[in-house]
Amino acid sequence: MSWASSEGSRRSMLANRSRDTKPELAVRRALHAAGFRYRVDASPTRNLRSRADIVFTKQKIAVFIDGCFWHGCPIHATIPKRNADYWVPKLRRNVERDLETTRKLESLGWVVLRFWEHERVDDIVKLISNSWFGRAARAPDPAPSNPTATRTTRRAIADNCGLPCIDGQNLKNP
Numbered sequence: 001m002s003w004a005s006s007e008g009s010r011r012s013m014l015a016n017r018s019r020d021t022k023p024e025l026a027v028r029r030a031l032h033a034a035g036f037r038y039r040v041d042a043s044p045t046r047n048l049r050s051r052a053d054i055v056f057t058k059q060k061i062a063v064f065i066d067g068c069f070w071h072g073c074p075i076h077a078t079i080p081k082r083n084a085d086y087w088v089p090k091l092r093r094n095v096e097r098d099l100e101t102t103r104k105l106e107s108l109g110w111v112v113l114r115f116w117e118h119e120r121v122d123d124i125v126k127l128i129s130n131s132w133f134g135r136a137a138r139a140p141d142p143a144p145s146n147p148t149a150t151r152t153t154r155r156a157i158a159d160n161c162g163l164p165c166i167d168g169q170n171l172k173n174p
């Protein structure tokens with residue numbers, strides 16, 4: 001009997017796999033409410049087969065919210081006792097693939113943010129946001145519509161700038 005032949009375990013495996021996991025949805029919702037726009041479940045670059053859960057194309061930020069079971073969380077990962085010879089190599093491959101994907105993206109100039117599904121949504125959103133603003137400062141882009149403080153700061157910089165500067169030009173021609 002294969003691991004998948006019991007309907008109950010099969011269903012829970014499929015549920016674990018689905019792209020719209022609860023923590024991921026919560027993070028997306030919070031980011032969206034803060035004015036961020038992003039692609040969902042997308043390949044960051046054309047010649048990469050893996051998809052990231054949340055992708056900021058312009059800022060080159062790829063976010064992964066990894067399931068504790070599937071990606072080998074050091075706190076929660078377990079190896080099923082039944083069919084261990086199926087699961088051990090499979091789960092190991094997942095972890096290897098994650099590493100490979102991270103390395104590949106980083107070599108292409110991407111920032112890769114990996115979180116465990118057990119991490120607090122607030123913490124995840126904060127780190128993503130910090131990273132976004134870090135990237136935006138390097139390569140100016142219109143700020144998200146909601147964080148007004150940041151907009152004001154950027155405008156103040158532009159107003160005080162008597163010399164041609166990238167920030168000022170960007171704000172005049174958004």
Ligand SMILES: [Zn+2]
Binds near residue numbers: 068
């Ligand atoms: Zn975990």
